[in-house]
Amino acid sequence: MSALPPDAPRLRAILRHLEEQIADNETLGIYLHLQRDAVRAALARAERKTAHRSQRPSRPRRPAPPPADAPDRGELRATGYVIEPKRHPKHPKPALIHLADCTAPQRDTMPVARDQARLGLVKDAEHIAACEVCAPGTSLGIED
Numbered sequence: 001m002s003a004l005p006p007d008a009p010r011l012r013a014i015l016r017h018l019e020e021q022i023a024d025n026e027t028l029g030i031y032l033h034l035q036r037d038a039v040r041a042a043l044a045r046a047e048r049k050t051a052h053r054s055q056r057p058s059r060p061r062r063p064a065p066p067p068a069d070a071p072d073r074g075e076l077r078a079t080g081y082v083i084e085p086k087r088h089p090k091h092p093k094p095a096l097i098h099l100a101d102c103t104a105p106q107r108d109t110m111p112v113a114r115d116q117a118r119l120g121l122v123k124d125a126e127h128i129a130a131c132e133v134c135a136p137g138t139s140l141g142i143e144d
């Protein structure tokens with residue numbers, strides 16, 4: 001970036017633009033984290049399945065424990081939260097957290113762990129909201 005304009009109106013416009021970019025990138029960061037965690041969980045499942053198939057143990061073995069930071073398959077199913085992403089990162093409507101069995105989502109949803117759903121709602125209330133139909137905030141212990 002070279003010289004900035006000297007006048008306040010243009011500087012304010014630039015500042016506003018940058019702040020919007022920062023907000024968008026923070027939101028995107030949360031999505032990417034959620035998505036990464038979902039992929040990690042799927043990968044852990046896939047690897048457990050592969051290991052099970054290729055090793056064919058002669059005696060019963062306990063399955064390997066899941067990685068500490070990956071949501072367990074059972075946990076995902078038990079907590080049952082999904083995120084319905086924004087139409088696109090700049091869309092004014094927030095992404096929505098739903099209960100997994102909610103019928104309101106209009107777009108593809110991704111499963112999220114309970115902690116992640118709560119974190120998204122608490123940390124970025126402007127860009128991630130609770131569905132008004134299934135009200136997942138209630139079971140997440142968030143009520144404002």
Ligand SMILES: [Zn+2]
Nearest residue numbers: 098102131134
């Ligand atoms: Zn819902």
